[in-house]
Amino acid sequence: MNEVLRPLDTLNGARNKSVLVELKNGRQYVGKLRSFDIHVNTVLEECEEKVDGELKRKIGTTFIRGDTILFISVN
Amino acid sequence: MNEVLRPLDTLNGARNKSVLVELKNGRQYVGKLRSFDIHVNTVLEECEEKVDGELKRKIGTTFIRGDTILFISVN
Amino acid sequence: MNEVLRPLDTLNGARNKSVLVELKNGRQYVGKLRSFDIHVNTVLEECEEKVDGELKRKIGTTFIRGDTILFISVN
Amino acid sequence: MNEVLRPLDTLNGARNKSVLVELKNGRQYVGKLRSFDIHVNTVLEECEEKVDGELKRKIGTTFIRGDTILFISVN
Amino acid sequence: MNEVLRPLDTLNGARNKSVLVELKNGRQYVGKLRSFDIHVNTVLEECEEKVDGELKRKIGTTFIRGDTILFISVN
Amino acid sequence: MNEVLRPLDTLNGARNKSVLVELKNGRQYVGKLRSFDIHVNTVLEECEEKVDGELKRKIGTTFIRGDTILFISVN
Amino acid sequence: MNEVLRPLDTLNGARNKSVLVELKNGRQYVGKLRSFDIHVNTVLEECEEKVDGELKRKIGTTFIRGDTILFISVN
Numbered sequence: 001m002n003e004v005l006r007p008l009d010t011l012n013g014a015r016n017k018s019v020l021v022e023l024k025n026g027r028q029y030v031g032k033l034r035s036f037d038i039h040v041n042t043v044l045e046e047c048e049e050k051v052d053g054e055l056k057r058k059i060g061t062t063f064i065r066g067d068t069i070l071f072i073s074v075n
Numbered sequence: 076m077n078e079v080l081r082p083l084d085t086l087n088g089a090r091n092k093s094v095l096v097e098l099k100n101g102r103q104y105v106g107k108l109r110s111f112d113i114h115v116n117t118v119l120e121e122c123e124e125k126v127d128g129e130l131k132r133k134i135g136t137t138f139i140r141g142d143t144i145l146f147i148s149v150n
Numbered sequence: 151m152n153e154v155l156r157p158l159d160t161l162n163g164a165r166n167k168s169v170l171v172e173l174k175n176g177r178q179y180v181g182k183l184r185s186f187d188i189h190v191n192t193v194l195e196e197c198e199e200k201v202d203g204e205l206k207r208k209i210g211t212t213f214i215r216g217d218t219i220l221f222i223s224v225n
Numbered sequence: 226m227n228e229v230l231r232p233l234d235t236l237n238g239a240r241n242k243s244v245l246v247e248l249k250n251g252r253q254y255v256g257k258l259r260s261f262d263i264h265v266n267t268v269l270e271e272c273e274e275k276v277d278g279e280l281k282r283k284i285g286t287t288f289i290r291g292d293t294i295l296f297i298s299v300n
Numbered sequence: 301m302n303e304v305l306r307p308l309d310t311l312n313g314a315r316n317k318s319v320l321v322e323l324k325n326g327r328q329y330v331g332k333l334r335s336f337d338i339h340v341n342t343v344l345e346e347c348e349e350k351v352d353g354e355l356k357r358k359i360g361t362t363f364i365r366g367d368t369i370l371f372i373s374v375n
Numbered sequence: 376m377n378e379v380l381r382p383l384d385t386l387n388g389a390r391n392k393s394v395l396v397e398l399k400n401g402r403q404y405v406g407k408l409r410s411f412d413i414h415v416n417t418v419l420e421e422c423e424e425k426v427d428g429e430l431k432r433k434i435g436t437t438f439i440r441g442d443t444i445l446f447i448s449v450n
Numbered sequence: 451m452n453e454v455l456r457p458l459d460t461l462n463g464a465r466n467k468s469v470l471v472e473l474k475n476g477r478q479y480v481g482k483l484r485s486f487d488i489h490v491n492t493v494l495e496e497c498e499e500k501v502d503g504e505l506k507r508k509i510g511t512t513f514i515r516g517d518t519i520l521f522i523s524v525n
Contacts (some may be wrong), residue, residue: 005147005409006383007410007417008412008416010409010436011438015388019125020434023145024400024443025099025145029146032100034080034085035081035082035084036085037082038079040416040438040440041083041115042082043085047148059093059150060148060149061085061148061150062146062150063082063086063147064142064146064147065115065144065145066440067440067442068099068145069440070398070400070443071404071437071438071439072437072438073434073435074435074438075434075437098220100174100220104221109160109190110155110156110159110160111157111175112156112158116157118157126153134170134221134223134225135225136224136225137221137222137224138160138190138215139220140159140216140219140220142217143174143221164251175249175295179296184235184278185230185232186232187231187233188230191233191265193232194260209296209298209300210298210299210300211298211299211300212297212298212299212300213232213236214295214296215292215294215295215296217293218249220274248370250375252342254371259305260307261307262308266307268310272373284373285375286310286373288311288371288373288374288375290366290367290369290370323520325520334460335455335457335459336454337456337457337458341457343457347523358469359521359523359525360523360525361524361525362521362522362523362525363521363522364520364521364525365490365517365519365520365521367517368474368520368521377511380485382491382513383487383491384485384524385484385485385513395509398513401492415513441456441513441515442517445475445514445515445518446509446513446515447512448509448511448513449510449511450509
């Protein structure tokens with residue numbers, strides 16, 4: 001293992017893959033990770049908003065402001 | 076795909092197009108994306124405020140402070 | 151249109167004009183835009199505080215701290 | 226009018242005059258503006274705390290942390 | 301009066317004197333001002349926590365994080 | 376003991392070990408600490424979300440935004 | 451007394467001693483102060499979480515994120 005591995009490296013490895021973004025307000029967004037930056041601003045493609053696991057809205061290509069994000073699960 | 080694609084590039088591609096800005100307090104603003112900056116401060120033209128999908132107010136050219144924004148859907 | 155147009159340029163075009171400043175706590179301030187800075191700290195002249203569209207207080211020349219602002223409508 | 230007028234210039238013009246500082250939590254402080262800085266940290270002399278316009282406490286020379294401030298009325 | 305007087309100068313003049321620190325959550329701390337920094341992090345000696353003016357706890361030499369502070373009364 | 380020991384050194388010593396991350400909203404995440412940065416953004420592998428000590432969800436490799444974190448217990 | 455004494459100097463003098471860390475959410479952590487940084491990120495050893503003065507959990511060596519901290523009592 002590389003001692004200087006950083007959290008953003010993990011996001012970088014998930015580009016173009018489906019990820020789950022969970023926000024501080026409890027909402028969930030699932031979509032293909034297109035890009036992110038050091039503020040964790042994140043763009044998802046074909047983004048779906050879910051509440052309690054159920055699809056609520058399809059909102060297409062979506063820029064999510066990083067400071068609203070709780071976690072990003074990359075599995 | 077370009078590995079160094081950044082979230083603001085997606086916003087840049089949406090200039091002069093209609094976007095949906097959803098705030099942390101749940102309000103929605105729809106309008107033509109005129110400009111934005113690194114703080115995600117955003118100016119919409121012909122901006123309409125919506126609550127639960129219904130038009131509440133027309134507020135014209137509007138500067139939205141970036142730290143209030145949850146997401147921007149560019150579809 | 152100039153590709154590098156920025157949100158503060160829109161505020162700059164509204165100097166000396168009447169603007170509506172809506173805060174995160176729901177209050178509204180209407181007055182002549184005298185100045186602003188990169189934090190969106192804003193000074194309004196002849197500033198009127200409104201609640202639900204009704205005049206509540208006249209507070210004259212007023213410095214509004216930028217981080218309290220939701221949007222500024224410049225129409 | 227000078228195009229590069231900034232919000233802090235307005236505060237600078239109010240030094241040694243009585244100002245009203247209203248906080249995000251609704252409290253009001255009235256006193257003589259002694260000093261301020263770029264964070265809008267503010268020192269009032271002979272500062273009086275008011276609730277609904279009525280005097281609650283006299284707290285003398287008082288340093289108010291800038292990030293608690295909603296607005297400063299300089300009239 | 302010196303035009304470039306700054307808020308921290310007022311705190312500097314209160315070193316080793318008794319001050320009242322009131323927090324955003326309403327708590328009050330009274331003690332001798334030992335030190336502070338630009339973030340308004342503050343150390344009080346023989347610090348007493350008060351609620352509604354009544355002594356609640358004696359907590360000795362105490363480091364108070366600046367971003368929790370509403371005001372510091374230096375009288 | 377080294378006088379210049381820093382908090383992130385403690386996290387560095389916990390790489391590849393199981394840690395407990397508790398968030399400001401009360402949620403707990405347990406997993407293997409893969410990486411972290413100066414903002415305390417943290418990546419856990421085989422991450423399990425727990426509520427009141429009971430497993431709620433398995434969310435795999437997960438990036439947790441640092442500003443949501445209350446503490447990280449490294450034992 | 452040294453005029454340039456700073457708040458972090460007080461924390462530095464408390465290294466390896468037992469301190470009380472009280473958070474903005476009311477929780478208390480007692481333990482041996484191992485390290486801290488300019489953000490007031492703090493590591494306690496043999497850390498005990500207390501609620502209303504009663505032991506709730508032993509969480510061992512613990513990294514506490516600085517922005518959650520209200521005060522650190524070093525007596």
